[in-house]
Amino acid sequence: MSNPTRIILFAGGNLGDWALEEVEAGDCLVGVDRGALFLIRHGLRPRLSIGDFDSVTPEEWAEISAHSEEVRSCDPVLKDMTDTEMGFVWALDQGAQEIVLTGALGSRFDHTLANVHLLWKGLRSGVRCRIVDAANDIMLVDRELTLGPSRCPHISLLPLTPEVTGITLSGFQYPLEHATLRLGDTLGISNVLTADSGTISVASGCLLVIRSKD
Structure with a gap:
């Protein structure tokens, strides 16, 4: 795959139709944990589905595996990064010019704050990054x-x-x-x-x- 210009991560936090409105032709879509299921059930095929997938059922896992171009799974305990950071690091490694995170905000404030801190990682790498939800657009x-x-x-x-x-x-x-x-x-x-x-x-x-x- 050639380097994508823009990568959109669909994480497992709050998601809705507003997130689908972010998608443009040519975007590379990454499903993070349950965010992969959201993409697939809205007719979109993730370039990558990544995470420990501890929030999906065996049937949902089979659905994700069958409808993703690539799947990377890990142990839910023996890991050093959150699922979203794993997806974000993968996106940085692809050389994208812009990364958009959706589903990165939710009821778990620790995960929300950690995802906001990912903007710093993107800034240090010289990549434009945004976190978007139904009511907010966050940059650094x-x-x-x-x-x-x-x-x-x-x-x-x-x-x-x-x-x-x-x-x-x-x-x-x-x-x-x-x-x-x-x-x-x-x-x-x-x-x-x-x-x-x-x-x-x-x-x-x-x-x-x-x-x-x-």
């Missing part, structure tokens, strides 16, 4: 990011590193000029664009950019 920036129109109008900025310096916003209702945000600061919550596009620039540190629908 350490230099500059331009935002355009979105179904998620509210934009919040939170430091992922202890301190983020030199934060400058243009095109926003509440602009910032060389500001600093530290862990625990809420200054960056709930901003909105006032122009067709807005720019976020950062001098040092890593800044979570969370676009929310409600």
